[in-house]
Amino acid sequence: MLRRPTSLPAELASPQKASRTRDPWLDNVRLVAAILIAVGHFTTPFLKSNNEWVWLWVTLWGFRLPVFVIVAGYFTYTARYSLDKVIAVFRDVALVYVIFQAIASLLAFANTGNWKFDLGSPHMALWFLPALVIWRLLAPLLVRIPHYVIVTTVACLALSTLPYEEQWIARTVAYLPLFVLGVALRGAGLHARLNKPSVRLWAWALILAWFAASLIARAADVKYKRGPFLMRSGLDGEGWELVVELAQRAAILGLGAVLGLALIAVVPRKRIPVFSALGAGSFTIYLVHPLIYKQLNYWEIYEDYIDSRFDRLFLVFAVVALALALGSAPVRKATRWLTTPKTLIDAVTLRFRAMRAVKSGGQAVPARPVFRKTANATPLSPVETSATSRRPEPEREGADA
DSSP: OOOOOOSOOGGGSOHHHHTTOOOHHHHHHHHHHHHHHHHHHHTGGGOOTTOHHHHHHHHHGGGSHHHHHHHHHHTOOOSOOOHHHHHHHIIIIIHHHHHHHHHHHHHHHHHHSOOOOOTTSOOGGGGHHHHHHHHHHHHHHHTTSTTHHHHHHHHHHHHTTSOOSSHHHHHHHHHHHHHHHHHHHHHHOHHHHHSSHHHHHHHHHHHHHHHHHHHHHHHTTOOOOSHHHHOOSOOOOOTHHHHHHHHHHHHHHHHHHHHHHHHHHHSOOSOOTTHHHHHTTHHHHHHHHHHHHHHHHHTTHHHHHOOSHHHHHHHHHHHHHHHHHHTSHHHHHHHHHHHOHHHHHHHHHHHHHHHHHHHTTSOOOOSSOOOOOOTTOOOOOHHHHTTTSSOOOSSOOOOOO
């Protein structure tokens, strides 16, 4: 039974230690999910009525966005509100959203000549960032509700019957139960529960059963629809039709939770050379790859150069290689001032303090922070910083994805 979180997990018990070491298990999980999300976006033009790409999209859905949402919940701090915590959420997540929304708007302007910068309408996968802001601000309240995972799920299903003008708001409500599940898993001890041979065996059985059922459905020519999985709008049925839609939404959320946890359980826990290091860049992969996808569309690459099945398979492998490249250390370092604004803010603050100290005749502070070189010293991404930005307290803390 999942318990209300009351303390940080052992691997995150010390913020100082957590900032220098990473959990290779979750890095591996995030990299797998980020690669699948990127492939899902880049293959969107191939989706036709019930073709094999739609089947593949639906089959892999539970291993993409649900995993990202659950892990984001796992890294969310749920201690009582403080000004520092709220500022950190807006600095590490909301500011990143503003930056990449502006970049996407500039990209559209450069290619079409039309300028539109609207924070209320996120470009492609960027909807996840304003959603994450809302989820993290709600988390400290939700965890104080008895049986909050069940209560949140029921409440979100009820709220899904409302009309939503913006897709990102509908998806924020729809995916909140999976986020809260991630929060609860940390309180329940993710490692202790999933790091068992019996659990991994059941997880493999579930994954294989899902793929087998999907293949059988494909052979039987079952029609696949992405709409219910996208959850871009509220449920608009009436009477029994609404009941069926609610049951379908609940079943999809349950499927996402089961498949997502199964993937987390079977991914290797040990550090994999190169692969685990690239997992530290999963947030960079998530943020940057939609921009490249949009540029390919502006250049009409899909219409002019991708026709045959070989072309499409080649694109899939190229996207995997692109995702791995985006997760590499050089790309992370080059884009850190965009994906982790805190690094730029800290550098500017230190420079300003140094200038003030020199002008006042005092001792100048270093113009840039000095970090001791330690093993696995990759900085945490904004998705992870919430769980490690403060000392533990008695109560703790893209298109179609």
